[in-house]
């Protein structure tokens with residue numbers, strides 16, 4: 001079964017947020033840290049299992065656990081074990097700030113995670129501290145080694161491209177791809193409701209990087225027909241690759257292949273939509289899964305062709321930790 005929208009896009013990839021809590025204080029996301037302020041509890045293991053079952057039965061074979069910081073959940077490994085065991089789930093990926101990766105990489109691999117994306121916005125310990133509020137850059141670097149040692153199918157490193165903050169560090173990131181099959185990706189800073197001023201000060205277009213890559217012998221990798229919006233570049237002297245994720249570029253949304261489900265049980269058709277479709281009521285019993293699937297199919301038909309970020313319309317997203325970046 002294929003889940004499609006009204007613009008000929010097919011969805012095989014779900015980003016499942018399992019918590020909106022984060023322990024980091026990234027300047028562009030939660031600069032004052034996570035504020036609990038009376039929010040409902042996140043989806044339970046059974047609710048997550050039902051959601052993942054419905055999506056996988058609708059043909060979404062890749063699920064990424066995200067947040068907030070997903071690995072903060074005490075039952076994180078139970079969640080990974082349960083979801084990876086579902087028929088139809090071929091890839092269970094994780095996006096993490098990497099703070100526990102060094103010690104837990106092997107356990108997470110054993111629990112069924114196949115692919116890991118690590119966020120690392122600076123290679124300098126001091127700059128990393130300034131961006132995230134945590135003096136843990138070295139720990140995260142050790143986590144990357146541990147991920148390779150554990151044998152994940154893919155290890156990716158994500159950095160948000162920030163003018164005046166980390167845009168001078170590109171050569172260091174390129175060097176990381178030299179001898180290992182590491183995929184480094186730079187993501188354009190996206191404007192969110194809470195951070196218009198930070199965006200104005202620090203947004204820089206990925207076109208700047210594109211020019212740098214082509215002058216330094218990097219060439220675009222051919223994209224598979226069902227590939228997502230990242231553009232990958234390769235170099236004959238580098239084992240790994242370098243990717244750009246440029247949500248402000250023309251046609252970015254044309255290759256959108258993903259849906260998002262929040263830890264509050266809402267389906268988000270776009271990171272920058274005005275609302276999420278509340279589906280938690282349909283996650284209470286196993287016999288609701290058929291109805292849940294019908295709701296999802298109906299909702300996806302109304303997914304809009306593109307976001308309106310270019311016009312400064314950020315929808316209801318105050319920061320990315322609330323939906324799952």
Ligand code: SAM
Nearest residue numbers: 029067068069095096097119189190320321325
């Ligand atoms: N805690 C995990 C982590 O740090 O990777 C998962 C959640 S985090 C919200 C997911 C990704 O979104 C991170 O790579 C983060 O840098 C990115 N992100 C958050 N806010 C962003 C923004 N305004 N623009 C671009 N990327 C953003």
